[in-house]
Amino acid sequence: MFHSSLRIYYRFAVMMAVFLQMLSFGTLSAAPQAQIDQITVPLHVNTGNDQGYTIKVLSLRSANGFLIDIESMARALRLSFLKKNEGVLVLEESFGVPGSSCTAMINNSFVRVTSKDPERPFRIIQLKSTPLSIQSKIYLPVSQACRLFTIWLDREIVYNYSSSTMNAWLRGKRFGESLGMIGVVKKEELPLPQVELKPAEEAATVITGIEIENRANGAILSFSASGPPTQYSLLKPDSEGYVYFSFEKATCDVNSLSKIYSGGVVKAVTPKQFTEGGLQFTVALDNKSYVISSVEFHRDEKNNRYVLYVRSNADVQEIRKKEKEQQIAQVLSRDVEKWKLNTIVLDAGHGGKDPGTIGFNGTREKDVALNIVHDLGTFITQKWPDVNVVYTRKDDRFIPLHERGRIANQSGGKLFVSIHCNASPNRTARGSEVYILGPHKNKAALDVAMFENAVIRQEENFQEQYKGFSEEHLIMSSMAQNAFAKQSTTLAQNILKPVERQPVNNSRGVRQAGFMVLWTPSMPSVLVEVGYLSNAEEERMLRDRQVQTKVAYGIFRGLQVYRKNYETTSMAALAE
DSSP states (O other): OOOHHHHHHHHHHHHHHHHHHHHHHHHHHTTTOOOOOEEEEEEEEEEEEEEEEEEEEEEEEEETTEEEEHHHHHHHHHHHHHHHEETTTEEEOOOSSEEEEEEEETTEEEEEEEEETTTOOOOEESSSOOEEEEEEEEEEEEHHHHHHHHHHTTSSSEEEEETTTEEESSSOOOOOBBBGGGTTEEEEEEEOOOOOOOOOOOOOOOHHHHHHHETTTEEEEEEEEEOOOOOOOEOOOOOOOOEEEEEESEEEEETTEEOOOSSEEEEEEEEETTTTEEEEEEEEOOTTTTOOEEEEEEEEETTEEEEEEEEOOHHHHHHHHHHHHEEEEEHHHHHHHHOOOOOOEEEEEEEEBOOBBBOOOOOBBBHHHHHHHHHHHHHHHHTTTTSSSSSSSSSSOOOHHHHHHHHHTTTTTTTEEEEEEEEOSSSOOOOEEEEEEEEEHHHHHHHHHHHGGGGGGGSSTHHTTTTOOSSSHHHHHHHHHHHHHHHHHHHHHHHHHHHHTTOOOOOOOEEEEEEEGGSSSOOEEEEEEETTSSHHHHHHHTTTTHHHHHHHHHHHHHHHHHHHHHHHHHHHHHHH
């Protein structure tokens, strides 16, 4: 009977929400002449320790108020997208452990939150307005957008009408508060019809507020009241952890006393007013994380309060230990993600109007480098599906040197590998070399760097673009790269060993030189000279497509060794 009534209520609520949404925003679809402006709303994000950032969120402004682009706001909060099609948007968060996903659908005011822990039940968030689809984007009124992310993420996110800005505090969890006012600093920007409950006849008691005090072994819920006392009863927890506390003749503000909590045995309090004058509070307890030993209730006559005591079997030391472990797990989870080798940037040297070095038989460096980079990227993608491969160029085009470094940094790269072919006036010079950034140790290294850097003269405004790139700048860049010097050297050595076993051999070792393409990436970076096109024998081999694939596989083998040692060392350091 209860589930049947719940289904009827759910259907009625959905139809009513859609009807109200049509009333509120009908002008957006039914009145083409209505003025709709695309604007941005600043979102100030506080990440804790006086750190944060400000980003603009896409929105629409009409006579009815602001509509927020949910995707734009999710990106601003650095959330992940799992799905978007046919009016369905699925987002994912990892602020807490184990994280959760949120599913929103257009024309449906109910949003589903699903934990990554299959043992935890899903949650339903009810919005006052249904999401709208406008020009393939999903929108919500600004207050409801803030409400959605606040309840889902359990972080404070509000819109301030006086400054026309949104503010988000992502560091700490928020405390229990009125669900009806979440996401609002001042007045509601889109007033909705209020359903006034008929007051119960001779209602003597008004519940005016709820306070919670979490203890190590439970919680105390205090219901403050005004007026003479009334009869009350308590139905103790059922198998799902719900406690029902009822008043015979009482009333309350249902919206302001609907509350959710985090981090304790009490998860939520939901009031329900009956037309006959009764009032019932449903208290949801977390009986999966806590063993509930008793629930008791009494009236504090002196202070006109009704007090609910929830006790759990708890070892205080064990609870504190678990809390500490959870905090450590959260920090480690963030650190592990930060140290994962999950993005590799591959740079094919030269390209477009810059052919690079050209062999005696017309073999162009830019073509050989691009083929090897494509093969290397294929090996990485096939063997490491969890690693994102970023290419500075994927076809025959000219990319300025400074732009290659910018691509690497903006993509969040963890490694930068630049592929080139060598050349020398000495036609007998042969073999592979791997370079890291640093002062030129000998004339041969200087000659190679000067040749590779000469490409900047083909860039527009190169004198202005590189006016600060002097010998002093090289020294400063080398000092900045010192943070990655050991890793870059290890990477270079790991790459060189398997490359030595390829058809193009006679390794010339790991060297330092001032390659401009290595100046800007903020990550371990190497430049691989796979062989000499000025050497007739090596040119013949390097123009062979099979040899190019073998060279790419040799470089990948080096990356395998580097990744294994890198992640093992990083995880060991985190565990200390």
